[in-house]
Amino acid sequence: MNEIAIAGEAVRVAKPTGLFHPKVTDRHLGFLAAVYVRQSTSAQLREHQESTARQYAMKDRVVALGWPQDSVIVIDDDLGLSGSGNADREGFRRLLKLITDQKVGLVAGLEMSRLARNSKDWSDLFEVCAIFNTLIADEDGVFDPHDPNDRLVLGLKGIISEMELHTMKVRLERGRLSKAQRGELFHDVPVGYVLDAQGSPQLDPDQSARRVMQLFFDQFEITGSSHALFQYLAEHNIRLPFRQRRGGVSGDIQWRLAAKTTVYGLLKHPLYAGAYGYGRTKRYGTKMPSKATKKHLLPEQWKVLLIDRHPAYITWQQFCDNQQRLRENDSRPDRMGPARTGVALLSGIVYCEKCGRRLAVSYPSNSSPVYRCARHSTVAGATPCNSSIRCEILDALISDKLLEALSPAGIELSLQVIQDEETRRIQMQRIYTDRVQQACYAVEVAERGYRHVDPANRLVAASLEESWEQALVAQQDAQQQLNELLSQVSTEIDDAQREAIEQCAGDVVTLWQRHLGVVDRKEVARLLLKQVNVAVQGNTQRVDVRLQWRGGYESVHEIMRTVTVYPQLDNYRELMDRMLQLVLDGNRSPAVASILAEEGYRSPRHNKPISASMIGKLLNDDPASHQQLTTPILSEHQWLTIDLATAIGVTTKKLKDWVRRGWVLADQRPFGRVWVFWADAVELTRLRQLSVSQSRKGCMGPTESLRTPTRNDRKTP
Structure with a gap:
């Protein structure tokens, strides 16, 4: 007796007494089956x-091959799981482990398709059995993976198993599609419907059920989203x-609260609009088969779409709008x-x-909400658009324009704009029609030129053929543009719509300001406005706002x-x-701030008067002002300290002392402490004489004429 450990327990394998198949050896019989x-x-x-019973009966066939009853194990962990490769088969993994642990000498299945129906699993089992010298058996015989002929047969059986699954799928899918094209394929019907004796969907005979489902869709018209409806x-x-x-047969009604996914699924079902749809969803695989995603397709992408085939709760147009x-x-x-x-x-x-x-909305904790373009923060190397504006400023403009559009006078203006837009479209239609005619004529000219050329002249023929092709492309583009223009919805409003709008716009201002909530205001804005475009002029205060209204026209503000x-x-x-001029006129910071406040200048962030402490900072931060204060542009007869001191032969310290004494004309520019002196030719001569008179020690003081500037009423510009 041989002992083999399986799952921590020793299993005794009886030694066989003889061989019952030529491919089964004593070595194989020494292991489990x-x-x-x-x-x-x-x-x-x-x-x-x-x-299922036939598969379990394979144990008797294995015993007939020479294995004792207690040496045959049955692996049935994968009952109810597909072998296509999409399911995680724990029993199959257990089988592979037993083979690699060299505890199994034979693997048996009723058919090869029971072992695997995909190439990957079949190849894994096939190669592992070949490596560890394990036989494979079905009800047709015993196969040795080492034998070339058996390998050929096993390979063909694996391919047939996979193709058999594919063939069955195709056959079943074609049968379902054929029945679906007749509008007769119903596995089940959604809430609010029942199947009659012929298998056709009918409205639920319970009147209360029909009322609830009608409320379901009416409420969606109000809420506008599946989450809000839920x-x-x-x-x-x-x-x-x-x-x-x-x-x-449909059973009794069970009234239950619908889950969020159920609400969304009901809104996506076309049967509520009386239409039959097949192939409405598509599965997209992922790395994890169990996490495959299902997405809803557009109606034009469905395999079958039959409109107005069954009783409906809503119209097809309402369904498309939903x-x-x-x-x-x-x-x-x-x-x-x-x-x-x-x-x-x-x-x-x-x-x-x-x-x-689209502008993102940010809600800073210490400031007001802001519309902001974040393209430069998500795209490498992108230039900032600077399109940021406080929500309250832009929302105030939009609220005013919405109220104007909803007020009677505003509606009359809107109707006139719509009529103007309709006239403009008629004009555009004529222009695009003329373009199509011109393109058709160009095609005819190019075609005649190509057909009249000598075919032997290949260079000319090729050039004319290229011109003909370009003319055809231009004709197609012109025709496409005309078709797009013709497909636009007319902006004309009839008398009934005009009267309804005038009645509902009577007290809309009070309704907007006092009764509508945030979500309601947004819904109104989305009903009237298709899009709002914002453009900041050069990163300044000025913002251009372009409103695209649902009627088809635009307004710019x-x-x-x-x-x-x-x-x-x-x-x-x-x-x-202005600030620089006031400073150059000799005004100090408090006086400059006071004058600017009187003239209406305000700070950017809080719209308050400019403080005195900001005057110096602004002048120093501005390059042009800073240069004028520290390195001013001198006019005629103006001197800087070092230049005038050099010209008259004194030190800068003495020259500034003369300023203190009043012997020379000068102004000190604030914040930069720059002295600007005035001295024409006559004044320059006096200063030189004054310098000479003060050059010797013990000399007497200068005379009155040398101490007095030649011009004492001057103001430095």
Whole structure:
């Protein structure tokens, strides 16, 4: 007797007494024999019990090959799992481990398809058995992976097993598609429907169930998002009528609160619009098969779409509008997203005019919310767009324009603008029609030139052929542009719509300011505005705002934003020039600040008067002002200290002492402590004589004429 340890327990393998198959040797019989049992689905376990019994009966065939009963193990851990490679088969992994541990001499299965239905698993089993000299058996015979002929047979059996699965899938899918094209394939129907005796969906016969489902879709028109609808249903405890199907017959209603995913799935189902759809979703594989994602396709991508085939709760147009709203609610860069509770009125519909990206909304803890373009922080090497503006400033403009559009006078103006837009489109249509005719004529000319050329002249023919092709491309572009123009929705409003708008706009200002919440205001803004584009003029206070209205026209406005630094002010250069002039006139900082406040100059961030402490900082930070204060541009007869001292032969210290005594004319520019002296030819002669009179020790003081400047009423510019 041989002992083999399996799972920590010793299994005694009886030594065989003889050989019952030429390929089975004493070495094989000295190990265990493993019988692998598998059914693909739970339904097969219930309905195909004979197949399962035949697989278990393979144990008797293994015993007939010479293995004792207690040396045969049955691995049935994978019952109900597919062998296509998508499922994690624990029993199959256990089988491979037994082989690599050299504890199994034979692997048996009813068919090779029971072991694996994909090339990867089959190749792994095949090669492992060959390496460790393990036989493979099915009800057709015993195969040795080392034998070339057996390897050929085993390879063919593996390929056939995989192709058999593929063939069955194709056959079943074609059968389903054929039935779906007739609109008769229903595995189940959504909430609010039942299947009749012929298998066709009908509205739920329970009137209360129909009312709830009608409320379901009516409320979505109000909330605008699946999440808001789910919250509404949960908050008001509105339960949906679920029915359990038993034996093809709809059972009793079970009123349950719908999960969030269920609400979204019901909104995506076309049967509520009376349409039949097949192939509405597509699975996308990932590295983890268990985490494959399912995405909903657009109606034009479905395999089958039959409209107006069954009773409906909503129209097909309402269904398409609902799908568009659901797509817009996705949090993606190219979609506006749902209206949320943030105070920013234009979140999701405001864009940067320069780069075309949607502006993000930031909520600083110590400041007001801001619309900001973050392209330079996400794209390497991108130049900042500087498109940032406080939400309250932009929202105030948009609120005023929305109220103007909703007021009676504003509506009349809007209607006139719409009529003008319609006239403009007619004109554009004529222009694009003329372009198409011109392109057609160019094609005819190019074609005639190509057909009249001598084919032997290849160079000319090739050039004319290229010109002909370019003319055809231009014709296609012109026709496409004309088709796009013709497909635009007309902006004309009939009398009934005009009257309804005038009635609802009576007291809209009070309604907007006092009764509408944040989300409601955002919904109104999105109903009237398609997009808002913001462009800051040169990183200054001025902001151009372009409004794209749903009616098809645009309006352009200019507002002033709050900036953080003085150079961003629109009148920054004017402010600095005025500040410099006041300083050069001899005014000190408090006086300059007072004068600027009287003239209406304000700080950028808080819109307050400019403080005296900022005067010196601004002048020093501004290059032009700093140069004028520290290295001023001198006019005629003006001197700097070092230049005048050198010219008259005295030191700078003595020259400044003369200033203190009043013997020379000079002004000291503030903040830079730069002295500017005035001296023409006559004054220069007097200063030189004054220098000579003070050059010897013990000399008498200068005369009155030498001490008196020749011009004492001058002001240094």
